[in-house]
Amino acid sequence: MxxxxxxxxxxxxxxxxxxxxxxxxxxxxxxxxxxxxxxxxxxxxxxxxxxxxxxxxxxxxxxxxxxxxxxxxxxxxxxxxxxxxxxGDLGRLRVAFVSTADYSVLPDLVSRYKAGAPDVEVSLQEMTSDLQVEALLEGAIDVGLVIPPSKAGLHPTLAYRRLIIEPLVAAVPQRWLASGRIRPKGGGLRLADVAAEPLILFPRRSAPAFHDLITGYYALNGATPLFGQPAIQMQTIMSLVSAGMGVALVPQSLENLGRAGVRCLKLDGAPPRIETGLAWRREDKSPTVARFVAVARRR
Structure with missing residues (x-):
């Protein structure tokens, strides 16, 4: 037939x-x-x-x-x-993202991509940077929004483009400010003001670049972090701060979360800055991936 x-x-x-x-x-x-x-x-x-x-x-x-x-x-x-x-007008695209990207680059990037390719099926999955790298190498995802390791730490088969660099701010329990436990001066906060408080942070295995950035900032200021409850999602970190479990240093874009019971304060001096970017396989010839990368390059 x-x-x-x-x-x-x-x-x-x-x-x-x-x-x-x-x-x-x-x-x-x-x-x-x-x-x-x-x-x-x-x-x-x-x-x-x-x-x-x-x-x-x-x-x-x-x-x-x-x-x-x-x-x-x-x-x-x-x-x-x-x-x-x-x-690249039709097909599918599997996008993974770190939780911090949900409040910075992800919404705008996906919105602009879908505006130009409305018939592409886009699936989104929150994933830590280390798991994204594994998933990219295994072909389980197509692109990833990651907090990158150093250039020397990038896998040679992966391509990368920086999308945003933003300062970290101190997320502190609102109740601590009301009680005077933390006393910012002039609207800003010194690391010394919170260095003795429990620090809520990603485990290093989940986000080594982010973890090392913060511990390095403590060391640069002559402080040793007192690690509190770990968490692997930024929303969880902010919830723990709201509950009074400790403080956290988070990307400034997390202010968009508007978490009740949390106040984000600028750090005095030269606060650490965090980078988020797009990673994909160099040899991937998929038109949907090429189109997504092109949208990211126009950011």
Missing amino acids: DLRQIRHFVAVAEELSFSRAAERLRMTQPPLSQSIQALEETLGVRLFERTRRRVALSPVGADWLAHARRLLADAAALPGVAQRLAR
Whole structure:
């Protein structure tokens, strides 16, 4: 069975005449009759009821006609589908992101991408940077919004583009400010004001670059962090701060979360700055990935 036979069947079914169908198909009647007979033999069913005076669809043929029409319509659309896939207008894209990106680059980036490729199926998955690197190398995701390691730590098969650099701010329990446990001066905060408080932070294995940035900042200021409850999601960190479990140093964009019971204060002096960027496989030729990277480059 092939598309030619399906077209023959639809023509005869719509014309209910072999002669008119042959004329429509620009062929003679004997080859058309042979084609329909071969199709029926292949299917093992009778599609038409024939008499000398008329041709009618069998019950099976009448029901099968809609399926045949859909098949021909899908076949006619295939070249256009291939072209849309090649342009990145169609397909799927698997995006992973660190929790901090949810409040900075992710919404705008995905929104602009979907505006240009509304028919691409985009799946989003929150994932720590270390797991994203593994997922990229294994082909489990297509692109990742990560807090990068040092350039020397980037896997050679991965490409990377910086998207944002922002300062860290101190997230402190609102109740501590109200009680005077923490006393910022001039709207800012010195690290010394909170250095003795429990520090809520990602475990180093989950976010080594972020972890090292903060512990390095403590060391630079002559302080040693007192580690409190660890957490692997930024929303959880902010919830623990709200509960009075400690303080956290978080990207400034986390102020957009508006977590009740938490106040974000600027750090005096030269606060550490955190970078978030896009990672993808260098050899990935997927048009949807190329299009997403192009959108990121225009940021």
